[in-house]
Amino acid sequence: MKIEDEIKQPKFKDPFQKAVINLIFTANWLQHKHQGFFKAAGITIQQFNILRILKGQYPKSISATEIKSRMLDKNSDVSRLLDRLVAKNLVTRQVCPNDKRAADITITEDGLTILSTLDKRQSELDRVLNLSEEDAKILSDLLDKSRG
Numbered sequence: 586m587k588i589e590d591e592i593k594q595p596k597f598k599d600p601f602q603k604a605v606i607n608l609i610f611t612a613n614w615l616q617h618k619h620q621g622f623f624k625a626a627g628i629t630i631q632q633f634n635i636l637r638i639l640k641g642q643y644p645k646s647i648s649a650t651e652i653k654s655r656m657l658d659k660n661s662d663v664s665r666l667l668d669r670l671v672a673k674n675l676v677t678r679q680v681c682p683n684d685k686r687a688a689d690i691t692i693t694e695d696g697l698t699i700l701s702t703l704d705k706r707q708s709e710l711d712r713v714l715n716l717s718e719e720d721a722k723i724l725s726d727l728l729d730k731s732r733g
Contacts, residue, residue, distance in 0.1 A: 588603065588606060588607040588610060591610060592606070592610065594606075615713065615714075616630065618710070618713050619710065622703075622706070622710050623703075626699055626702065626703055627673070627699075628673075628675075628699065629666075630658075631656070631658055631661045631666050632666055632669065632670055632675075633703070634656055634657050634658070634661075635652055635656070635663070635666055635667070635670060635676070636670070636675060636676070636692060636696050636699065636700055637700065638652055638655050638656070639652070639676060639690060639691065639692035639696065640692055640696075640697065640700055642691075642692075643691070643692055643697070644691070645691075646679070646689035646690055646691040647689070647690055647691075648681070648687050648688065648689065648690070649663050649664065649667060649687070649688060649690060650687070652667075652690060667688075667690060670696070673695075674693055674695050675692070675693055675695050675696035675699060676690055676691065676692055676693060676696055677690070677691050677693055678690055679691075
């Protein structure tokens with residue numbers, strides 16, 4: 586469905602305005618799809634992002650500061666997210682021996698199990714855009730270009 590029909594706005598100031606509005610609308614639509622997908626696993630999109638970062642480091646630990654620098658949503662409250670992941674036994678947090686103010690974060694076996702379960706269904710989520718492989722590559726390249 587065209588953006589004009591989705592938001593019931595037949596005209597835009599120019600193609601740039603239309604593209605930005607379409608991108609915002611589509612990003613929100615995509616986020617809604619992701620929320621439903623991760624809710625079934627009992628985690629949020631941001632918690633999933635942290636688990637993926639930690640899986641990439643596994644078996645090594647990583648600091649909360651480093652996690653924050655790698656997150657997709659830079660506005661996330663990493664401390665609060667980590668508290669919830671610790672409570673769910675998906676990550677462990679240990680005081681860093683070199684800096685008592687910092688903590689070393691590691692994914693647990695339960696965290697790895699959730700990711701393994703989600704990985705089996707990840708392609709269904711990745712294909713929600715209904716694009717060909719070539720179109721997906723073009724879109725990704727255009728998004729990279731748009732961020733300068």
